[in-house]
Amino acid sequence: MTDAGRYQKVLDRLEGVKRNGSGWTARCPSHGDQHASLSINIADDDRLLVNCHANQGCTFDSIRQALGLEVADFFPLKPGGSGPKRTIEATYDYRDEGGKLLFQVVRFTPKDFRQRRRPNEGEPAGRDGWIWGLKNTRRVIYNLDKITKNAHRMVFVVEGEKDADRLGKLGFLATTAPMGAGKWKAEYSRSLANRHVVICPDYDKPCHNEKTGATTYPGWAHALEAAKLIHPYAESVKFLEFGGTASVMDVSDWLDGGGTAEQIKQMVREAAEWEPGTVPNSAQVGGTAENPPKAGTQQAAVSEPETVTLTRLDVSAAMAVATRRILQAMSDGRFASESNRGRFHAFCEQAMADAAFAKSRGWWWNGEAPREGVTVRYREREGQELYAMESDDDDACLILVSGECPNYKIAGWIYAKDARREEWKRVSGGRTLWFVPPGELKPLKKG
8 A cells, every 4th residue: 555655744854764664753843853753544534643752742743843734744635625636546345254344445546545334323424425544443354254155165375466466257256454554453363263265475676674684575564463463363364475576566566476276275185284483484583675585485383382281270269360460450540440440361371371381380479470581472372472561681691481370481581671672673553572483482491
């Protein structure tokens, strides 16, 4: 999608602009920034969000004024407004499991994408009968109604509705996430439970990281992120490569070049199943922009995660620790409202993850950190990423533990300072986090 084109006026006035996931980073114009402290992201309602994370008191207005821009420059141009004339090229219906229309993705010429929905009862609509932007509308994957009706069919996951429809015309069942690359959510994966899933990455224009020297492909990054979230639910996951040359970037290009349904079926049969901890080489942790390695091979897997099973006594002890932590949080005012009391479950899971890690090391555990300098980060599903925070000490040893009571897996570890790579950095809810792929973690040794 042409997110950059939509807000090119803003991006052109910033310095040091670099892609960061589905958004950008740049030097903040509101203070003498030397460290690219500004994050730029497009919200679900298509507004451009700018946030300075340097704690210099920079506000939206101070950033906007420093750039010499108007408030309207940070909002999408409405259809029919001033600017280059746009025409609707295609619309894509997103429906719930029963076929009810939830929203539409609209593709424009010149290339751009917007979302719209029908008004709720009593809600005013525009002249065209639609409301642009989704707000609290439920997000689902494309073709969810067809996936639900065809419970045993293989599902292809592509990047974009156009590719999904091209595969659909050939008799395949295909889906994509709304809003483009980098938008696959964990809840989407539940719709693919017990399915054989084939993921088809796009070959976007490669991005070169000057700090690390690595060349990455945003389409592959999106595909790997989706695979990690899908694998815990799916019967199997495979990668299928349709791009990799200057003229073939995705499945639509491949089909335009003469590709056939029979070839796709043969490619699926020959493709190896993907497992967490392995990375298809084309995903670029190796490879170059000029000669990306092919997806048929996989890099060596990381060491098999260690499995720990908690006994009833272990669980009882962990629950007692969780209760003590919750009482302390209430005393500190962190459970000031009824809604926050729902965090009880998170406290319990964290306590059990701490207990599982301590048990795996053979350490005595009293409810504090399992060992000084060690921080356990709990994720529910195997294959999810470990996250590092700005508040973590550089020398903190971060441990990834996943699973559900009573069975847990100890995936590996990394120092916080090593986790803070620019390519792993994301800004969410005003917080800066670094998400480390499990394959980048070091295996743990006993003791």
